[in-house]
Amino acid sequence: MIHRPLIILIAAASLAAGQAAATKSWIPARTADGQPDLQGVWTNATITPFERPAELANKPFLTEKEAAELEKQSAKSKVDRPPAAGDVGTYNQVWFDSGTKVVGTRQTSLVVDPPDGKVPVKPAAEAKRDYDLAHIGDSYEHMSVWDRCITRGVPGRMFPAGYNNAYQILQSPGYVVIMSEMIHDARVIPLDGRAHAPADVRSWDGDSRGHWDGNTLVVDTTNFNGKGWIATSAATGRIKGIPQSEALHVVERFTRTEPGTIQYEVTIDDPNVYTKPWKVSIPLTRDAQYVIYEYACQEGNEAVENILRGARAKEQAAR
Numbered sequence: 634m635i636h637r638p639l640i641i642l643i644a645a646a647s648l649a650a651g652q653a654a655a656t657k658s659w660i661p662a663r664t665a666d667g668q669p670d671l672q673g674v675w676t677n678a679t680i681t682p683f684e685r686p687a688e689l690a691n692k693p694f695l696t697e698k699e700a701a702e703l704e705k706q707s708a709k710s711k712v713d714r715p716p717a718a719g720d721v722g723t724y725n726q727v728w729f730d731s732g733t734k735v736v737g738t739r740q741t742s743l744v745v746d747p748p749d750g751k752v753p754v755k756p757a758a759e760a761k762r763d764y765d766l767a768h769i770g771d772s773y774e775h776m777s778v779w780d781r782c783i784t785r786g787v788p789g790r791m792f793p794a795g796y797n798n799a800y801q802i803l804q805s806p807g808y809v810v811i812m813s814e815m816i817h818d819a820r821v822i823p824l825d826g827r828a829h830a831p832a833d834v835r836s837w838d839g840d841s842r843g844h845w846d847g848n849t850l851v852v853d854t855t856n857f858n859g860k861g862w863i864a865t866s867a868a869t870g871r872i873k874g875i876p877q878s879e880a881l882h883v884v885e886r887f888t889r890t891e892p893g894t895i896q897y898e899v900t901i902d903d904p905n906v907y908t909k910p911w912k913v914s915i916p917l918t919r920d921a922q923y924v925i926y927e928y929a930c931q932e933g934n935e936a937v938e939n940i941l942r943g944a945r946a947k948e949q950a951a952r
Contacts, residue, residue, distance in 0.1 A: 661848055661889045666806045668824075669848045671889055674925065675917035677791070677897070678732030678798040680707045683869040683913075685742035685750025693748070695739040704734055730796040731868065736916055737894075743792070746900075746912035752872055753908040762874035770944030773937050777874070778837065779865035781937055782930035785815055786861045787838045787854050788883050788899045793915070794866035799925050800917065802887075809843055809850060817928045822852055829855050835879065837861050850887040857881045863901065878905035893919045 716722035742750035765775040799814040840856035859879040895917040902910040
């Protein structure tokens with residue numbers, strides 16, 4: 634008798650081998666200066682959950698039938714319903730673009746390491762997340778840096794959200810630029826081998842340096858200011874609001890595996906927040922018809938003030 638864990642390992646190894654063979658047989662186009670061409674507009678909307686659901690604890694991949702059923706159930710849930718009494722409601726479905734399909738690998742979570750698909754968060758980091766959530770009305774400092782129109786962070790901007798899941802990649806000799814539709818962040822990444830900025834130079838999105846490992850763009854980011862969140866979208870579930878520290882180290886890998894796909898992988902290491910490093914894997918799909926419009930964040934500009942004003946009014950009424 635073959636035990637279930639062994640079957641899972643065999644299935645995972647078979648899928649990985651098939652992907653490796655496909656990648657090896659396809660040679661990406663080159664830019665004028667001879668680098669693998671990653672340019673274009675790419676999207677990553679998906680219904681695959683960020684972490685693996687409890688009911689799929691020992692199942693790293695869905696079958697084709699299971700994937701089809703999950704997509705069917707997701708479609709049924711994406712309908713407009715009137716808000717409950719006393720609820721101001723939310724956007725209708727025309728404003729959302731969270732995807733309709735699971736990722737092509739049919740992996741059961743975007744988190745692929747640890748093998749259980751769960752982010753190894755320390756209790757203190759979860760407590761900080763919960764405290765911020767409970768004190769949003771006290772100060773803007775407890776609110777998401779996305780709601781405050783600052784940034785979705787690195788690598789948070791690469792994690793799928795409810796809408797605006799597009800990225801434009803541009804290349805020039807010595808540089809790669811990755812522009813994210815959400816909050817219109819543009820990362821200008823040098824490829825000339827320069828060292829990271831001095832340790833006392835820190836920023837919200839850190840200091841990124843890139844290099845090529847064969848056909849893979851590797852981006853190494855350090856020098857974070859420790860004030861951001863690792864993820865800001867509700868699509869990341871319990872990981873939304875987990876804090877960053879100055880020790881955060883992010884390594885991203887962009888590999889164009891076929892004309893319409895870049896395989897994106899990111900390893901996150903922050904010993905002050907996690908018990909060990911963890912990894913996310915998401916395919917980016919090229920969409921030549923996608924139009925990126927300005928993301929002005931005006932709603933956030935108004936919402937922060939309104940939330941704080943509402944909290945002060947509530948305090949006044951309680952006196």
